[in-house]
Amino acid sequence: MHIRTVGLKGLKTPIRVKEKNGGLQNTIATISMQAQLCEGNHENCVAAFTSILDDYLGEFSVASFSSILPRLQKDLQATSVRLEMTFPYFIDKKAPVSDTHSLMEYECTFSGGIGDDDGFILSVSAPVTTLCPCSKEISSGGAHNQRGEVTLNVKFKNFVWVEDLIEIIEQSASCEVYALLKRPDEKYVTEKAFNNPMFVEDVVRKVALLSLEHPDITWFSAGVESFESIHKHSAYAYVDSDEVR
Amino acid sequence: MHIRTVGLKGLKTPIRVKEKNGGLQNTIATISMQAQLCEGNHENCVAAFTSILDDYLGEFSVASFSSILPRLQKDLQATSVRLEMTFPYFIDKKAPVSDTHSLMEYECTFSGGIGDDDGFILSVSAPVTTLCPCSKEISSGGAHNQRGEVTLNVKFKNFVWVEDLIEIIEQSASCEVYALLKRPDEKYVTEKAFNNPMFVEDVVRKVALLSLEHPDITWFSAGVESFESIHKHSAYAYVDSDEVR
Amino acid sequence: MHIRTVGLKGLKTPIRVKEKNGGLQNTIATISMQAQLCEGNHENCVAAFTSILDDYLGEFSVASFSSILPRLQKDLQATSVRLEMTFPYFIDKKAPVSDTHSLMEYECTFSGGIGDDDGFILSVSAPVTTLCPCSKEISSGGAHNQRGEVTLNVKFKNFVWVEDLIEIIEQSASCEVYALLKRPDEKYVTEKAFNNPMFVEDVVRKVALLSLEHPDITWFSAGVESFESIHKHSAYAYVDSDEVR
């Protein structure tokens, strides 16, 4: 058995990520890396990895993977390399009525490999509001609702932006979530959710439909966890493109 | 500086905890312990601690601390000892309409010291529903609501049960939370929360009032975190008995 | 798109798990469940699920899945069902020299499905000591070492016990880990680790070899994370049976 793995996990480092609008965003990535080596030793590999990575951290994007992975593979003399970076990503959102600006945080993961385990996956997690259709239907007033979290993972043929996946997610729930809302905004989001009741499986189905329609997404999986306000556990639904095609 | 501390953190062990109704409940405690020693060495202390603890784990209660702490102090020749145990605790709850039984999980902490840092604190965390009064008032239908978590910490003169603190917490929110609800129960909890809107500061004030009225509670602090369904952050309120007397 | 999922996540409940030695161990499981339904509604499904589960929690084992899954599938009229239970599991270990007994905690997961996503996976995570061969070789005294965590996931033809996987893991590292050690034990484990230096990829290779040799294991994957004492990040290695056969 010729296993010669070099791997690290949980390395944090500041990076700057390209935004869809052309800007550069400062954030902090948690990195894991694995390489299957032909030969070589540990110490040089981690140093080589870190040194290569340094060349890209100042202006990182999904596209960086297509040049960083072959370089890692060559310099490490590796049969395969896998790299994963998770980071918070902020978007300037306008409140729906008052237009008040605030920064909303999302969690993104870039995950790519070359060699045995190739392919690139872009993942985004975003909070949403879910409002229970059953609770609304049977109750004389109100309906239980709660924060949920949608995670969407995609493969694509042409580059897809983090912003595109967030848009898919936020169109798919009872209402989207904001960092700052004024009084008229709170009225708007309350009523929007109340008029748009969805179970977790409704949310996951909507995410799936929008992902299927997207011209560049070639594979996806989506999970929705709803932190039920009437229970201590979550409601959960999952779907991937293998199930729906 | 004569610091001779023996301490451990994160030790997990099965225990059986006395229930208010006379039963014994199997659960798993995460234990931390600290002792200030006059003399002695590490190894013997941790062994002594574990061996003493073993005598109590089969039938543990708040009362166990008043015999375990002096024994630890004496055997370890310690000037002070501090012991903390956190464990999940289950209560058989009946759904409000259908009477369906289910086990609901709460988190409890027993924390006590002898010597410099004496006194015993009983803590319970319980999930609740909070429904926003402002959202209800301004919206044409519905109101945002969400799961919240209330933590109540108390000192007392006569023993207070975990069950007593859970009762205080569950009376203080828009609605209590259940592990299992059938259709008529879901209607009930939805309507109860809708008719009982409370901000986090309303919940904390109610917990404070009930704690002040309790004949055996001599000190308390309470925190309420509400996992807002319209935001990614939480609303939070805190009060302790020093502030309200 | 006909997605009708019923799912829940993060439900905690007390269970009793069968031990290899014939005993029954009280512990607390965190449960997630997913079903793809032909028809039916939410409320009844979760209630049905909970009610079926209740019949098994008093004496749970790997074997329970082969009767619980078909029953869930039938009662829920589901095309597929997936169930996952994670729980701490304690084993009475003897210290290597003094024979002192103590309870050591491991984390186990039973994960099984019926329908589209069938098959059962048994997973165990166990802490170990790893001691760096490179550090030992180049240093005039000592060698950096640290706690590591090994996770082994297996499929099997005849039932394999949690105890069997723990045995594989604990034979595969620089040294195994204990809840309580006396002075002569501490000398033993220090020297054993020092005489048995292993990188994470050495540990993962040993786990793989022992899993390949096991007559009942038909598939496995293993990951080793070492919480490096000289870094803030972890060293990590992974292998599965597809890579080594």
Place this chain on the structure above:
Amino acid sequence: MHIRTVGLKGLKTPIRVKEKNGGLQNTIATISMQAQLCEGNHENCVAAFTSILDDYLGEFSVASFSSILPRLQKDLQATSVRLEMTFPYFIDKKAPVSDTHSLMEYECTFSGGIGDDDGFILSVSAPVTTLCPCSKEISSGGAHNQRGEVTLNVKFKNFVWVEDLIEIIEQSASCEVYALLKRPDEKYVTEKAFNNPMFVEDVVRKVALLSLEHPDITWFSAGVESFESIHKHSAYAYVDSDEVR
């Protein structure tokens, strides 16, 4: 009981923090805030808070608290305000022999109040290596060692920098920890730790001594948790300036 709290928890936002060397560092803060109000309503308060905070996030430092808190108090018409910000902070470290540069991550908290609960606390957590004196003494080779985490909280009369607290912590353990080490560095840190064995209480005592000697620190508390390589639990020691003066 006149409790009118406005509070939030878990709000994430990008900030730029002043470095001791004059630079500005981009990082991401997790913010909690609490205010006791005379009058006013929720919505305006959170908006006011966010708007005030925005003026400072571009160039934040310990000093910002002395202007942000009075402004919050005045604008919110609050009797007291409490603000807490936790963020990762990176320092460019040189490896001890090869001088290789790498960014090392620390966790910092700024916590300050005005009104009933005034005073400012600066906190830093840093990873270190601890090597067990007992294990070294009794063993024929090696000694168990592991990553530990030291948390130092201080009050001061003249501003103290995060960098100053990191320096105190990293001088107080068996060895400091790095993000990147080459072969000669690994030899150096292994030998340094082996020649410098310390129990957690030795580390906490050293941190306490250096904090007492610091001319600007007026109060401190320090905790050391050592993730024992031979156990699944941690060794832990704690001290504060009230105990040692």
